Amino acid sequence: MQIWLLDDAVIQPVCRVLADALSPDEQQRARAYRQQWHRDRFVARRCALRWLLSGYLSCNPESLRFRVTPFGKPVLQWPDAERLAFSVSHTDGMALLAFAWDCRVGVDVEQWIDGLDTPGIGRGTFSATEEKMLDAARPDPTARLLSIWTRKEALLKALGTGFSGEPNAYTTEDDSLLGEGHWCASHHGARIAGWTFLDLPLGAHFRGALALSLEGARVTLQFCQASSFADIGVSAE
Ligand SMILES: CC(C)(COP(=O)(O)OP(=O)(O)OC[C@H]1O[C@@H](n2cnc3c(N)ncnc32)[C@H](O)[C@@H]1OP(=O)(O)O)[C@@H](O)C(=O)NCCC(=O)NCCS
Structure with missing residues (x-):
């Protein structure tokens, strides 16, 4: 299983490259943040989630569809990927995105x-x-x-x-x-x-x-680097 760390240094690169991948309801949620910084963090978190999930599932980030359970947990609606579990958490300065199969x-x-x-x-x-x-x-x-x-x-x-x-x-x-x-x-x-x-x-x-x-379980912790996004057109800053 893997945990990806998203720190503030990569917020802007992720936003710049992937913001178009967000769905209309995610864009609406982003607009509801009053402070630009909080909005950017939300956008980066969602974009990184989409980008990483699409890597695990070999599909396009923008093709992913989420639904939310009555308890607020986001789960994938499309593709039907019940085997891949994920969890997201954030605080000031850091977000974690965890992924694991069959658990x-x-x-x-x-x-x-x-x-x-x-x-x-x-x-x-x-x-x-x-x-x-x-x-x-x-x-x-x-x-x-x-x-x-x-x-x-x-x-x-x-x-x-x-x-x-x-x-x-x-x-x-x-x-x-x-x-x-x-x-x-x-x-x-x-x-x-x-x-x-x-x-x-x-x-x-x-x-x-x-x-x-x-x-x-064996767990690996990895930083999302600006260079991780290089292959989709971002240069490291
Ligand atoms: C889940 C919960 C503990 C998250 O607490 P938090 O400290 O505010 O936030 P974190 O940054 O650690 O986690 C937020 C992420 O948890 C995930 N999440 C939300 N509800 C969840 C749940 N029930 N189970 C698992 N994950 C959940 C989301 O991915 C969310 O990320 P997002 O805001 O970018 O979409 C808290 O929101 C909670 O207890 N929710 C349940 C209450 C409920 O029933 N709400 C109904 C809302 S429709």
Whole structure:
């Protein structure tokens, strides 16, 4: 499975080359962003998603059609490509696009924010065990908070419900057996087996997590470079 990182350096090149590939409803969504920068990031994310999906599926980026599930998850309507799972996440300065065959995938990235803690944060979303882990990390719970948050969101995106499911029925924890960088998850106390759960090494400014319904999966992280788009007419900047 592959995860592609889209950072702000490639936003403009991607927009310039691929913006025409967006569907009318995506263009409408883009226009709804008030700030140009947010609009550009959305356009670049969608264009990169189309460009990468078209590579996996050997079709034109503009020929892809999406529909959205009642929970907001985008899925491919055309081509009929049920075997290819994908997940997208973004925060200020970075987007992740994850792709995997024959399984479910969820990815999340959040920007590091110093001193992130407000009373009641995570209430209704974190399980009792997660709330205890958060309490134990105080007075400086940022790292723990972001790891619970990104792990949970990755899992809920893989399941397709997002936070409208039953987020506090799931617990995410460090995986003491597999060690650093690995986590595990349970639902109402029953361990979710046969999955790969990883924290993603995204540097000091970001936290990210991946959930994949496949045991022992090999994951590669790749940067979308401006030069990746060279073959479709963009020069690196
Ligand atoms: C999924 C969810 C956790 C995303 O949270 P977020 O932190 O705002 O955003 P992220 O950047 O991490 O992820 C956004 C991406 O998640 C994907 N996504 C949206 N809903 C999803 C879902 N239910 N399952 C999986 N992926 C989903 C989309 O690709 C979206 O990208 P886009 O905005 O470019 O289309 C949150 O939107 C959620 O809980 N949604 C469910 C709530 C619901 O039922 N909404 C109904 C809307 S019609």
